[in-house]
Amino acid sequence: MSLDLHNQMILDEYREQLPVFKKIQEIVEAQLRQCIASNNLYVNAVESRIKSEKSLTGKLQQKGHKYNSVKDITDIVGARVITFYTDEVDKIAALADKIFEIDWANSIDKRKMLELDQFGYMSLHYICRIPKTLYEDPEHPEINDYRFELQMRTALQHVWATINHDTGYKMGVEVPWEYLRNINRIAGMLELADEQFSRIRKEIIDYRRNIQSLVASGNFDEVPLNGDTFKSFLALNPFKRLIEKIAAINQAEIYNDDLYHYISIFKKMQFKTLGDVVRLIKEYSDDAYQLALHQFASTDLDIVALSVAPQNLCIAHIVKNGGGETGLKTFFDKLFGKNNYNRERVHRVYSLCQEINIIESSSNDLSSNLLDRALKFAIDAHANTERRGKGFPYIVHPMEAVEIVASITPDQELLAAAALHDTVEDTNVTVEQIRQEFGDRVARIVKAESDNQHGVPAGSTWKERKIAALDVLRNASQEVKIVALGDKLSNMRAIARDYQKLGDKLWDRFHAPNGKADHAWRYHELAKALSSLKDTDAYKEFEYLVNKTFDLTELRIDN
């Protein structure tokens, strides 16, 4: 269809001025991108387009009479910023106000235009000019005169607009009522989604702020280990002292590589709080340093990455907690990905650990006769007490626990804890005394083994107390589990022996109200709670005895 003279004139003007429009488009898009980047905003998209001839022709046919010249058409050049969140639309609008000249008379906040029954879910449109302060070309003053349209909307609003546009319905009048109803419902849903996204984001920001202050307060035992907390923790540079000591070996330069990926390793090592990581650093730094000393001293390597610190700490931890070569292999597989180098790495590292007695020694000055002192202490504490109904001295049980723990790890502190594990529960000894004589680590493990209240209220049933105890054990650290296994296996061996002799009359001796079924339940749950030790011989023996003594059919269904 051909245009009348008036419209044709405008179209010709458009064709003539195309280079100017292109220039405006270029400047506007570049400015938007730069402004967004320098304000650290992250948006979905920045787009721009010049109205096509076809589209302009269509517009002129409909309302060409409204315009005197191409200057009056404000959307020949159109730019669009699509954000993720509604509050960013306002931020972009504020920025646009600063960098461009806004034609307020013609700018509409279409978001505010909607009637309750009107469909849409629209965007913010500004009509703007490029100010002379931003760009000027004396040969082309039109660049500052022609207006362009800036649309700002969220991604959801954009999806809405696109889908809507696809239907071909532009004006409200032609829309069938059914469509109108459905489309309004979707608009409402999308609007709610936008609101929810904003709310979630605000909550995340608040959460992260809280985590930062929690980490800063130093209450690491109360801070759970997750991505946010670990990031805040790393910002405190917790490995600084250790890496500086290691670097001092050869006057090495320290390269600060990123340690964030250690979070999945710590999680695999059953660390639950930042406190666990802090303890790792405190208790294994000496071993980690010794390892590095032997690795570096005979070389002239004078550069180390920060990751040597957590790497060596983990190696020491794994080896001292009975992880052995298997544990190291799992660690390296996780750290470096499975590859053929890991097996050889494991041999090399493990041999070195053996050679320098990391496996034997503890980082505690009390090491040399620690176990001897612990055994003597336990003998005194349990003097004149008997193992229930057996007629032999109680001390035999902790000694058996020590033997069992020794089959898992040679760590003297764990052996000492095994020797002492019943002293606090059954005798007058306090945890504080243990701490003074044998150090924090031994005291902590003995305390974990002795807590038979576990926060359950007085007057709780046997079952309630046991459930609480199992919960604590399930979430305990590996070293606590090792000592617990020593204790429980010793008990289980005794139970199995006695069951052979006495049969079901055995259960009359114990506290549990429902006899065998309760014990069956408890021991099966214990086996599950200690399953992280399933590769040890001790665990395998435990599981075997439990299954043999307590047939699974003994378990009552109402457990």
Add this chain to the structure above:
Amino acid sequence: MDVTIKKEGTKTMVTLQGRLDTTNADLFQQDIAELMQDEHPNIEFDCTDMEYTSSQGLRLFLMLQKRVNAKKGSLVLRHMRPQVKEVFDITGFSNIFKIED
């Protein structure tokens, strides 16, 4: 140390032979200068015959890795000998590079 650079399609294969220590680190730096200019680095080092690397060598590799990261490219070190591997391991540099068989 001998450095042979070969372009195979989009990949750049670099073969290393000999020792990389302080005496020839400067030469190595020159050799890899062209790799540093690459806009789309996709580099594979064949370390089968690399006998040894010193910290200076590690620093140069690090420089290359940073450049590759900036250009969002890839860098793989292959067929490393155990003794050389050990150097990367104990310095923590195995965490920084992609080292494959």
